[in-house]
Amino acid sequence: xxxxxxxxxxxxxxxxxxxxxxxxxxxxxxxxxxxxxxxxxxxxxxxxxxxxxxxxxxxxxxxxxxxxxxxxxxxxxxxxxxxxxxxxxxxxxxxxxxxxxxxxxxxxxxxxxxxxxxxxxxxxxxxxxxxxxxxxxxxxxxxxxxxxxxxxxxxxxxxxxxxxxxxxxxxxxxxxxxxxxxxxxxxxxxxxxxxxxxxxxxxxxxxxxxxxxxxxxxxxxxxxxxxxxxxxxxxxxxxxxxxxxxxxxxxxxxxxxxxxxxxxxxxxxxxxxxxxxxxxxxxxxxxxxxxxxxxxxxxxxxxxxxxxxxxxxxxxxxxxxxxxxxxxxxxxxxxxxxxxxxxxxxxxxxxxxxxxxxxxxxxxxxxxxxxxxxxxxxxxxxxxxxxxxxxxxxxxxxxxxxxxxxxxxxxxxxxxxxxxxxxxxxxxxxxxxxxxxxxxxxxxxxxxxxxxxxxxxxxxxxxxxxxxxxxxxxxxxxxxxxxxxxxxxxxxxxxxxxxxxxxxxxxxxxxxxxxxxxxxxxxxxxxxxxxxxxxxxxxxxxxxxxxxxxxxxxxxxxxxxxxxxxxxxxxxxxxxxxxxxxxxxxxxxxxxxxxxxxxxxxxxxxxxxxxxxxxxxxxxxxxxxxxxxxxxxxxxxxxxxxxxxxxxxxxxxxxxxxxxxxxxxxxxxxxxxxxxxxxxxxxxxxxxxxxxxxxxxxxxxxxxxxxxxxxxxxxxxxxxxxxxxxxxxxxxxxxxxxxxxxxxxxxxxxxxxxxxxxxxxxxxxx
Amino acid sequence: xxxxxxxxxxxxxxxxxxxxxxxxxxxxxxxxxxxxxxxxxxxxxxxxxxxxxxxxxxxxxxxxxxxxxxxxxxxxxxxxxxxxxxxxxxxxxxxxxxxxxxxxxxxxxxxxxxxxxxxxxxxxxxxxxxxxxxxxxxxxxxxxxxxxxxxxxxxxxxxxxxxxxxxxxxxxxxxxxxxxxxxxxxxxxxxxxxxxxxxxxxxxxxxxxxxxxxxxxxxxx
Numbered sequence: 001x002x003x004x005x006x007x008x009x010x011x012x013x014x015x016x017x018x019x020x021x022x023x024x025x026x027x028x029x030x031x032x033x034x035x036x037x038x039x040x041x042x043x044x045x046x047x048x049x050x051x052x053x054x055x056x057x058x059x060x061x062x063x064x065x066x067x068x069x070x071x072x073x074x075x076x077x078x079x080x081x082x083x084x085x086x087x088x089x090x091x092x093x094x095x096x097x098x099x100x101x102x103x104x105x106x107x108x109x110x111x112x113x114x115x116x117x118x119x120x121x122x123x124x125x126x127x128x129x130x131x132x133x134x135x136x137x138x139x140x141x142x143x144x145x146x147x148x149x150x151x152x153x154x155x156x157x158x159x160x161x162x163x164x165x166x167x168x169x170x171x172x173x174x175x176x177x178x179x180x181x182x183x184x185x186x187x188x189x190x191x192x193x194x195x196x197x198x199x200x201x202x203x204x205x206x207x208x209x210x211x212x213x214x215x216x217x218x219x220x221x222x223x224x225x226x227x228x229x230x231x232x233x234x235x236x237x238x239x240x241x242x243x244x245x246x247x248x249x250x251x252x253x254x255x256x257x258x259x260x261x262x263x264x265x266x267x268x269x270x271x272x273x274x275x276x277x278x279x280x281x282x283x284x285x286x287x288x289x290x291x292x293x294x295x296x297x298x299x300x301x302x303x304x305x306x307x308x309x310x311x312x313x314x315x316x317x318x319x320x321x322x323x324x325x326x327x328x329x330x331x332x333x334x335x336x337x338x339x340x341x342x343x344x345x346x347x348x349x350x351x352x353x354x355x356x357x358x359x360x361x362x363x364x365x366x367x368x369x370x371x372x373x374x375x376x377x378x379x380x381x382x383x384x385x386x387x388x389x390x391x392x393x394x395x396x397x398x399x400x401x402x403x404x405x406x407x408x409x410x411x412x413x414x415x416x417x418x419x420x421x422x423x424x425x426x427x428x429x430x431x432x433x434x435x436x437x438x439x440x441x442x443x444x445x446x447x448x449x450x451x452x453x454x455x456x457x458x459x460x461x462x463x464x465x466x467x468x469x470x471x472x473x474x475x476x477x478x479x480x481x482x483x484x485x486x487x488x489x490x491x492x493x494x495x496x497x498x499x500x501x502x503x504x505x506x507x508x509x510x511x512x513x514x515x516x517x518x519x520x521x522x523x524x525x526x527x528x529x530x531x532x533x534x535x536x537x538x539x540x541x542x543x544x545x546x547x548x549x550x551x552x553x554x555x556x557x558x559x560x561x562x563x564x565x566x567x568x569x570x571x572x573x574x575x576x577x578x579x580x581x582x583x584x585x586x587x588x589x590x591x592x593x594x595x596x597x598x599x600x601x602x603x604x605x606x607x608x609x610x611x612x613x614x615x616x617x618x619x620x621x622x623x624x625x626x627x628x629x630x631x632x633x634x635x636x637x638x639x640x641x642x643x644x645x646x647x648x649x650x651x652x653x654x655x656x657x658x659x660x661x662x663x664x665x666x667x668x669x670x671x672x673x674x675x676x677x678x679x680x681x682x683x684x685x686x687x688x689x690x691x692x693x694x695x696x697x698x699x700x701x702x703x704x705x706x707x708x709x710x711x712x713x714x715x716x717x718x719x720x721x722x723x724x725x726x727x728x729x730x731x732x733x734x735x736x737x738x739x740x741x742x743x744x745x746x747x748x749x750x751x752x753x754x755x756x757x758x759x760x761x762x763x764x765x766x
Numbered sequence: 767x768x769x770x771x772x773x774x775x776x777x778x779x780x781x782x783x784x785x786x787x788x789x790x791x792x793x794x795x796x797x798x799x800x801x802x803x804x805x806x807x808x809x810x811x812x813x814x815x816x817x818x819x820x821x822x823x824x825x826x827x828x829x830x831x832x833x834x835x836x837x838x839x840x841x842x843x844x845x846x847x848x849x850x851x852x853x854x855x856x857x858x859x860x861x862x863x864x865x866x867x868x869x870x871x872x873x874x875x876x877x878x879x880x881x882x883x884x885x886x887x888x889x890x891x892x893x894x895x896x897x898x899x900x901x902x903x904x905x906x907x908x909x910x911x912x913x914x915x916x917x918x919x920x921x922x923x924x925x926x927x928x929x930x931x932x933x934x935x936x937x938x939x940x941x942x943x944x945x946x947x948x949x950x951x952x953x954x955x956x957x958x959x960x961x962x963x964x965x966x967x968x969x970x971x972x973x974x975x976x977x978x979x980x981x982x983x984x985x986x987x
Contacts, residue, residue, distance in 0.1 A: 076815035
């Protein structure tokens with residue numbers, strides 16, 4: 001340190017000395033006699049030069065404010081291209097001395113603000129210089145389209161949800177789809193599989209992983225029993241949930257698309273082990289220089305889970321299964337990424353459930369399920385101008401069941417491919433064109449009297465542009481074309497969404513578009529044998545949304561109107577309604593008692609509210625979502641236009657999370673409410689005119705985090721439906737007129753488990 | 767006489783130039799020491815602004831950009847406003863890129879600085895950012911290590927990252943200790959040098975501070 005101080009002293013002395021020399025040199029010159037008159041001009045020049053060193057220090061002072069007149073602290077104020085400058089204090093005031101003279105430019109700059117300059121003629125001290133600079137940090141943030149879109153991603157700061165938020169949502173049991181049921185636009189489900197969005201049934205939502213359609217998003221289960229989705233939250237780096245108005249890249253979904261993107265390279269090499277009341281699992285990922293792989297294996301047995309509490313059905317053979325997956329990703333070059341994965345699993349179960357056709361009878365339902373799928377994707381950016389994407393997948397699902405003693409089998413196979421090119425014209429304008437091909441085959445047998453199949457090819461082409469002409473305005477127009485080989489029909493679906501900034505933290509988005517979907521499998525089976533001529537089912541969406549986001553607080557308000565056309569409708573003679581989803585139509589068609597056409601229609605309209613606040617309470621995070629829906633349809637075998645039995649007019653979710661630092665524990669709470677759903681009462685002249693009781697569920701989970709040696713450990717425990725509220729989703733009537741409630745497999749349930757992961761391997765870090 | 771005066775004038779101009787050439791190294795050192803010594807954020811901003819002026823006045827001196835970037839990263843750690851913390855880092859990144867452009871390649875110190883900036887990004891919102899920036903941090907330090915494994919700032923930054931990682935994720939004072947020790951042994955080999963352009967030497971005092979803190983913790987247990 002001493003050497004530095006010395007150097008300063010020397011430096012100061014040196015400067016002072018230089019000045020003295022100059023003055024010493026020129027003082028005699030000033031005293032020169034008059035005969036040097038002709039040289040006077042030269043002297044003046046030299047004097048002026050000398051003056052810079054001899055005396056001319058001027059003090060400049062003033063203040064810096066932003067465009068709203070607020071004082072800016074820490075702004076740099078300086079004379080351009082010199083080292084003379086000062087920094088503003090907390091009142092925005094600055095003052096500094098300079099040896100510069102004459103015409104200069106005074107500049108003010110501050111981090112997060114634009115730079116402003118003012119010309120200045122320095123002849124001496126100047127006071128009261130006022131400079132105004134504009135805040136740039138906030139205003140330049142570009143608008144994003146949010147109508148109908150919810151995103152959960154680690155990559156983007158602005159997303160409303162992160163994948164971690166999904167696993168820490170109480171009552172969701174780490175299931176991506178169940179966590180999404182706490183978001184606006186979704187319907188709470190308990191006795192059926194699927195994601196029900198804005199008046200749409202389970203078939204109207206598509207699931208996409210890395211651009212590929214997921215054929216069986218949920219585990220197979222017996223009729224009337226909801227099962228988990230096949231998605232684990234940590235498999236994905238991002239989840240994008242659209243409750244309407246989705247991109248032209250996708251089709252075959254009248255209401256929504258849930259898009260998941262798998263992880264690229266693993267973050268690091270990890271070993272992960274876990275055990276819980278549903279089974280054991282292990283996984284390992286390895287990161288090499290430019291590639292990474294991941295393998296998983298699990299064995300599930302739900303004996304402990306179902307053994308602890310009273311189930312509403314008799315699990316005479318509790319669900320068991322095993323499976324595994326392998327994935328590999330390689331960075332082929334700086335901007336290329338190739339990913340591949342395979343999944344295989346097997347499950348079996350035996351359960352006594354009410355006969356879907358005859359509710360006063362129980363049937364013994366055995367199920368053996370095999371599910372395999374494999375897919376790859378490749379993305380390559382070329383010279384920051386082109387982005388190419390190619391993907392392919394094959395999926396296989398086989399459900400071998402027995403319905404009491406009658407054997408049945410449902411075999412589904414799907415092969416698909418997608419090719420896409422995006423041309424990035426500027427960072428504010430790009431155009432995407434692509435094509436996808438879906439081939440699927442379904443074979444269904446039941447006992448000796450049902451043997452039916454579907455064989456379909458859908459070819460699609462699409463184009464979409466993203467254009468942000470100015471930071472406060474964004475457009476996304478798109479168009480999609482589809483051809484169905486089975487129906488021998490085409491459709492063209494235009495889509496458009498746009499967003500405009502509204503104030504500092506707000507924005508308004510609107511989206512509209514046409515969406516098409518094939519009739520359900522139930523109807524597609526009849527195409528070939530009966531030469532049925534179907535059309536695509538159609539929905540038109542109109543969505544408007546306002547989103548406000550500031551400092552970890554988000555408010556979303558969204559309204560929509562959906563117009564359903566060309567829905568498939570069964571026309572029975574005589575008119576009758578059978579609430580059995582497993583009914584078959586073949587015999588009635590043969591006898592001429594049933595005609596099927598596309599004369600169905602309907603609408604759905606609603607308003608939704610979402611509020612999330614991570615800021616107000618320290619270490620706490622909560623969100624509230626509320627959805628109101630008014631929807632009616634005449635479709636399938638409905639006798640009249642009515643609200644379907646999977647709809648609750650009001651849905652409310654309150655999700656809270658609180659982290660207690662001292663004990664390294666997070667407590668999560670979810671309360672869900674849904675108003676009563678319609679059910680069919682043959683004694684009521686109004687079709688679907690009865691309402692089931694309201695749904696209430698209060699759930700808690702606790703996560704305790706700690707390191708055990710080098711293992712990062714999470715111990716978790718949860719209770720779903722703490723109050724053991726007897727939720728009933730509707731009633732089914734026997735032919736004798738007795739009502740049987742439709743209930744979930746469990747009312748209250750408990751869950752505990754532990755997860756351990758090791759990432760710090762002993763390497764030569766030091 | 768005319769000749770004499772012209773000579774005077776020439777001598778004067780030379781002097782002016784000489785003073786300016788001297789100015790850069792000295793001003794850089796002076797600014798750096800002032801920045802390093804003060805604990806007051808407002809004063810740090812003031813000296814960081816000075817680095818800005820130096821970088822503008824001497825655009826071809828990589829060291830001006832390097833220290834400017836360094837100072838912005840330090841300011842980001844100390845700021846309380848999230849948006850501003852990121853804005854400092856935007857500037858730090860730009861000035862680091864400028865440094866690399868002037869040096870025509872990365873070296874261990876530019877990678878260390880990149881790692882520091884990534885760590886500061888993470889520090890703004892640890893829960894949301896650790897995945898992305900934790901990885902960048904480690905990658906940049908690994909690159910620095912490939913070039914010069916004896917750079918004490920590599921271990922100092924690793925130690926700091928461990929120190930401020932929650933215990934349950936394997937961080938904490940005790941976990942950080944071996945890194946601070948390793949850094950201290952390497953810092954000891956760096957001699958005080960006023961040529962801060964050819965001898966980058968920041969980090970020693972802070973490392974010492976956190977080393978003592980970690981040792982204190984280790985003794986308690």
